[in-house]
Amino acid sequence: MIDEFLAGDLSAVEEAIHKAAAAEILPRHRRLAEDEITAKSGPHDLVTTADRLAEEHLTASLTALLPGSVVVGEEAVDHDPAVYEALHGDAPVWIVDPVDGTRQFVRGEDGFCTLVALAVRGETLASWTYAPALGQMATAIRGAGAWLDGVRLSSGEPAPGAExxxxxxxxxxxxxxxxxxxxxxxxxxxxxxxxxxxxxxxxxxxxxxxxxxxxxxxxxxxxxxxxxxxxxxxxxxxxxxxxxxxxxxxxxxxxxxxxxxxxxxxxxxxxxxx
Missing domain, CATH: 3.40.190.80 (D-Maltodextrin-Binding Protein; domain 2)
Known part of the structure; x- marks a missing residue:
């Protein structure tokens, strides 16, 4: 089932990520109320209403795209650490960070993104990195390359002798x-x-x-x-x-x-x- 899913049209995954960001993240960018920001384990470990609602949005949409799949999301694990154990199971796992760079998001900066990966038994098979404020979407499929807005990525070597x-x-x-x-x-x-x-x-x-x-x-x-x-x-x-x-x-x-x-x-x- 997972091979058929990956061989098919994955644009629905991108659409789900775009919709979650449009509904729950971008409307709160630079508009967060004080009561929408809380600290988890310390002053640098922040969570916002956008994090929670975007993860809920993605959990519903991604599992609907791939029946039998489960979600390991940052906010769900914070609520129930046992959720993390799904990474060791046999079901396909969507790994979700709804707002990566929450500190930057809280400060009103553009340097944050939504991260989604699809893994099975500890192997990551596909990933999506979406920076909604920058309008960038990067994708990768195991064995098929990495792409940023339709352009194939090649990291290359640093220049000889360069810092x-x-x-x-x-x-x-x-x-x-x-x-x-x-x-x-x-x-x-x-x-x-x-x-x-x-x-x-x-x-x-x-x-x-x-x-x-x-x-x-x-x-x-x-x-x-x-x-x-x-x-x-x-x-x-x-x-x-x-x-x-x-x-x-x-x-x-x-x-x-x-x-x-x-x-x-x-x-x-x-x-x-x-």
Missing amino acids: IEVATSHPDYTTDAQKRALLGLRVPGVRPRPCGSAGLEYLAVARGALDAVAFSWEYAWDHAAGLLLVSEAGGEHLTVSGERFRLGGGNALPFTAARSARTAERVRALLTAQ
Whole structure:
């Protein structure tokens, strides 16, 4: 069933994402009331009415497109952590981050996106990265490439000898050991900077506009869509143990996703140098 679905016209998935954003996200962009914003685990972990309603919208529409599928969404897991276990089951799973970059969304900036990925038994098969305020839609299908607004993406290699730019985790989301690992990026020839929306950082890597990311958390909704996008554009991802990132968790952290295998190995080596 899943093979037939992926071989068919996937425009209905894009339409569902567009509709959710048009109904629940864009009307609240720069118009959020104070009572529509709350903190979850800390002051930097925000959730808005747009997050919750967009996830509900997508849960209904995506499961209707693929009968028998289930949804692992950021807000549903926050309410019931057991929902996350669906990643280890046999049913097709829609992995949803309704508003990735909630801090940027709350500040009224345009750097946020909606992330959707379709996975089965821990393997991501398709992904959609939609930046509604920027009017951009990036898609990837395993084995068939990555695309941004109809143009095929190719991440390429950094220019020989050029400084590489790496977007990194916010310090509030790192352990002391992970902080020490990330300090390994503070060497000549590497320019680390704090990351914005994870989904848009992955898109930048897939486009070749950013050389790598180095992240210290592993929630599937932040990474599933972007890792497939980077891989299908020609990039690579590695944990500090040298293994590829596993969607189901249990990864050695931090990990990197980079525009080329050579760059990924360079970043991984720096993360293990401390």
